[in-house]
């Protein structure tokens with residue numbers, strides 16, 4: 394699909410847009426004509442994304458927000474609306490990986506932090522976004538889950554639980570607000586070449602080989618390929634699609 398002008402005059406908020414999939418998504422929306430709000434805890438990364446979007450000739454601002462804090466999320470959406478007047482598209486993408494350990498050994502601090510960012514963070518964002526979208530008459534939300542939201546990822550119990558939860562929140566809100574013109578979907582990427590993932594496999598060629606082996610296309614995803622699915626879900630090409638968890642996985646789940 395040609396997205397060059399699909400999002401003209403739209404306002405898109407992307408959390409975790411200072412890096413990886415979030416940055417690629419923000420820049421793809423900007424290329425499609427949207428004004429973008431880049432939210433992140435990483436100000437340097439966020440400002441860099443803003444600069445790149447502005448180079449594409451689009452309006453872009455950075456707002457610092459930790460999605461695990463409901464007060465900061467409320468301020469984030471409030472500031473977005475103060476600045477741009479509305480919120481057409483929200484991509485709840487901010488997320489962390491947490492420790493690698495089996496369930497019985499999993500550190501409690503990591504359990505709490507991963508759930509706080511990946512699951513409560515998405516919930517807080519959806520609450521604020523939906524309230525605004527109800528007030529203005531509609532909108533589109535995409536939550537970034539994971540293949541680990543669809544099946545087990547051994548040694549990542551918190552991450553897996555959080556992403557299963559994100560899909561549950563997505564389906565629930567999609568049913569609740571379908572008649573108010575708010576669509577809510579999720580994307581479920583397989584391993585994608587971002588700083589988060591590179592950090593995980595760096596120096597571990599055996600792990601890289603093992604992960605690749607399960608992906609029929611025999612390569613990892615690129616952030617732009619996840620962004621492409623997110624943009625489609627937010628586009629006029631997907632007006633009959635809601636409550637879905639779309640696997641973007643090189644054929645893994647086939």
Ligand SMILES: NC(=O)c1ccc[n+]([C@@H]2O[C@H](COP(=O)([O-])OP(=O)(O)OC[C@H]3O[C@@H](n4cnc5c(N)ncnc54)[C@H](O)[C@@H]3O)[C@@H](O)[C@H]2O)c1
Nearest residue numbers: 409411412413414434435459460487488539584585587589
């Ligand atoms: N890369 C993969 O292989 C992969 C696969 C499936 C799903 N995902 C999901 O995609 C999303 C993006 O991941 P990525 O790979 O681009 O990672 P990344 O680390 O490159 O980017 C994540 C961004 O989120 C920000 N962030 C972290 N905690 C935050 C918080 N509390 N509040 C606000 N911002 C916060 C980080 O500062 C960072 O800029 C995550 O939800 C991740 O779980 C990634």
